[in-house]
Amino acid sequence: MKNLSLILNGILAIAVAILFYQVHSLKSSGIQETTSDLSVKPIITSNTTLAESKIAYINTDSINEHYAYIADFTKVIRAKKSNLEAQLQGMTAKFQQDYEAFQQSAQAGIAPQAELMKTEENLKRQQQDLANKELQMQNLGVELEEKNAELNRNVKDFLKVFNNGRFDYVMSYSDLMPTILLTNPKLDITPQVLQGLNTEYNAKKAKK
Numbered sequence: 253m254k255n256l257s258l259i260l261n262g263i264l265a266i267a268v269a270i271l272f273y274q275v276h277s278l279k280s281s282g283i284q285e286t287t288s289d290l291s292v293k294p295i296i297t298s299n300t301t302l303a304e305s306k307i308a309y310i311n312t313d314s315i316n317e318h319y320a321y322i323a324d325f326t327k328v329i330r331a332k333k334s335n336l337e338a339q340l341q342g343m344t345a346k347f348q349q350d351y352e353a354f355q356q357s358a359q360a361g362i363a364p365q366a367e368l369m370k371t372e373e374n375l376k377r378q379q380q381d382l383a384n385k386e387l388q389m390q391n392l393g394v395e396l397e398e399k400n401a402e403l404n405r406n407v408k409d410f411l412k413v414f415n416n417g418r419f420d421y422v423m424s425y426s427d428l429m430p431t432i433l434l435t436n437p438k439l440d441i442t443p444q445v446l447q448g449l450n451t452e453y454n455a456k457k458a459k460k
Contacts, residue, residue, distance in 0.1 A: 305420040309435060311442040312426045318446055321406065321453045325399055333392060340385050347378045407449070414448055 316322060354371045357363040363371075411422060422441070425432045 306418065307421045307423065308419045308439050308441045309423040309425045309432065310445050311440060312424050313428060314442050315446055315449070318450075319453075320450050320457075321403065324457075329392060329396065333389075336385060336389050336392075340382070340389070343378065343382055343385060347375065347382060350378065351375055406453075410449055410452060411445070414445060 350371070354368070354375060357371070358368055415422060419441075423432060425435055
């Protein structure tokens with residue numbers, strides 16, 4: 253349980269950062285695709301050289317810090333983690349106390365056999381409850397992965413509409429995980445994308 257808690261602490265410490273860096277998978281093919289319900293014309297770049305291409309980039313550090321979707325989910329996952337940790341701590345302490353009392357009674361030979369068997373069954377149930385709580389802690393990691401995939405879809409879907417043929421390439425930039433060594437601030441579309449993402453997310457949240 254201690255190791256599990258340490259692992260989850262590590263996951264949560266970098267959860268927000270990891271959550272958005274999957275946006276690096278946004279390639280030109282992803283931006284150029286369109287869906288049937290969105291009247292967005294695909295970008296045609298077959299005869300366009302790199303020098304002629306229209307390029308923009310998104311600062312993922314800013315998205316990571318100011319995207320309400322990430323902020324809201326981080327609050328939820330931290331609250332779940334804190335609650336599960338408190339429950340695990342209390343359950344572990346009770347199990348250890350009951351187990352020590354059981355051992356003392358068994359060694360002293362002062363408790364009836366029926367009572368010892370009843371206590372032993374109770375300890376087994378406590379062990380199972382602890383295992384279930386540990387599983388819930390592990391599932392928080394799975395939930396993070398699912399949210400990561402959902403974030404990827406949200407950003408891709410938004411950029412398909414936002415781009416609408418304006419750029420041939422939309423790249424990601426980060427000071428924490430740099431893949432682009434030099435950028436031109438004039439090509440930074442982060443504020444517009446961030447505003448659009450938050451507007452879209454807040455509208456969806458208001459409907460719930």
